[in-house]
Amino acid sequence: MPAAERVQPADIEHALMLARSHDPRRQRGGFVRALAAEERDVVLLMQHAASRWSGAGARVSFEQGRATLNASLPAGLPPIRQVWRRGEAQTGWLNLRVELLQARGLPVLNTLRVGRLPLPAWIAEPAARWWLDQRGLGVDLDLPRDVVRHVEFRPQRVIVFYAWRQDTLARMLATLVPPADQVRLRAYSDRLVEILRDATPGTMVSMASLLPPVFELARQRSATPEADPARENRAALLALAFYANQRGLAAIVPAARHWPQPSALTVTLAGRIDTPLHWLISAAVAAESGTPLADAIGLYKEVSDSRGGSGFSFNDLAADRAGTRLGERAVRDPRGVQERIARGVMESDLLPDLTDLPESLGAETFARRYGDLEAPRFMSTMREIESRLDTLPLLR
Numbered sequence: 001m002p003a004a005e006r007v008q009p010a011d012i013e014h015a016l017m018l019a020r021s022h023d024p025r026r027q028r029g030g031f032v033r034a035l036a037a038e039e040r041d042v043v044l045l046m047q048h049a050a051s052r053w054s055g056a057g058a059r060v061s062f063e064q065g066r067a068t069l070n071a072s073l074p075a076g077l078p079p080i081r082q083v084w085r086r087g088e089a090q091t092g093w094l095n096l097r098v099e100l101l102q103a104r105g106l107p108v109l110n111t112l113r114v115g116r117l118p119l120p121a122w123i124a125e126p127a128a129r130w131w132l133d134q135r136g137l138g139v140d141l142d143l144p145r146d147v148v149r150h151v152e153f154r155p156q157r158v159i160v161f162y163a164w165r166q167d168t169l170a171r172m173l174a175t176l177v178p179p180a181d182q183v184r185l186r187a188y189s190d191r192l193v194e195i196l197r198d199a200t201p202g203t204m205v206s207m208a209s210l211l212p213p214v215f216e217l218a219r220q221r222s223a224t225p226e227a228d229p230a231r232e233n234r235a236a237l238l239a240l241a242f243y244a245n246q247r248g249l250a251a252i253v254p255a256a257r258h259w260p261q262p263s264a265l266t267v268t269l270a271g272r273i274d275t276p277l278h279w280l281i282s283a284a285v286a287a288e289s290g291t292p293l294a295d296a297i298g299l300y301k302e303v304s305d306s307r308g309g310s311g312f313s314f315n316d317l318a319a320d321r322a323g324t325r326l327g328e329r330a331v332r333d334p335r336g337v338q339e340r341i342a343r344g345v346m347e348s349d350l351l352p353d354l355t356d357l358p359e360s361l362g363a364e365t366f367a368r369r370y371g372d373l374e375a376p377r378f379m380s381t382m383r384e385i386e387s388r389l390d391t392l393p394l395l396r
Contacts, residue, residue, distance in 0.1 A: 278319035
């Protein structure tokens with residue numbers, strides 16, 4: 001499998017543009033529209049999705065009337081591993097090759113190979129459903145069939161003709177947040193309701209005071225042998241991030257509209273209201289999706305700000321990196337993070353002093369001082385940020 005391509009800020013900007021253009025909330029149901037994506041767009045999307053599954057990798061190529069997918073996935077199939085050649089049995093990885101042919105509606109499966117073993121097409125969908133269910137992903141494989149009208153393959157490009165239905169958004173969100181994770185999110189939402197019950201709406205609260213009781217709950221819920229502490233940490237960070245940005249979990253779990261809601265307070269960190277958003281959102285993205293995407297989102301946010309609004313801020317970018325580090329560790333050492341945060345944290349445990357870092361840099365000022373994101377002076381400042389973050393034990 002070729003090495004994964006690095007996600008660049010421009011890739012995130014392009015992906016966000018596509019997402020906004022085809023957002024089901026902005027379209028009337030029943031109208032057919034076309035989404036055109038270049039091969040690189042699809043490759044980066046697949047690599048990001050695969051990274052959630054223990055470092056899996058995936059590539060796709062498009063030709064006229066044909067698409068070929070190559071993927072390396074964690075097997076997790078002990079009874080079947082002896083079927084694969086010795087190298088794959090030892091590593092527990094499955095190498096898949098799938099070839100799809102253009103048809104009147106959805107593409108049809110032409111060939112499927114798992115390792116060296118060719119498999120008949122009729123077992124592909126049941127096998128995919130079983131594999132996804134085993135990992136608790138809850139993917140609705142009927143959704144593409146109900147929404148997509150036709151898929152056209154062209155050299156290095158794919159065009160998808162689709163029509164949203166009234167229930168499309170709810171079904172998509174259910175796929176993004178499986179039922180078990182919705183239960184977890186409800187637990188952390190209820191915890192926020194409890195700890196903020198006596199707070200006066202509209203007042204301020206430090207992020208450092210919210211983290212310990214939320215992660216104490218994560219520690220308690222992770223105490224049983226069958227618990228998944230990494231998933232608990234992901235849910236805790238997501239609940240905190242959506243609380244801090246004042247959108248609420250209903251943005252990703254429609255049922256959350258009917259849950260008890262915590263008092264609406266303004267979350268702060270280092271005396272600022274934007275810093276906890278950078279920190280928590282980056283932590284949640286890193287815990288869910290892996291660091292390349294989290295870094296790119298942080299850079300994209302700052303590059304966008306440099307074109308207008310608040311301008312490029314190294315302070316914000318440092319908060320992005322601090323959150324990303326915590327999100328990484330929350331998955332890598334989930335119980336260790338729970339124990340450490342549950343004992344109590346101060347703001348200085350979460351973020352070093354950043355008051356001397358440049359902020360509010362417009363595009364012209366940034367270019368004059370730093371050149372671009374690969375220039376030596378910019379990289380030197382980034383190394384200084386990483387050095388400061390290294391001094392905080394929680395972020396190592």
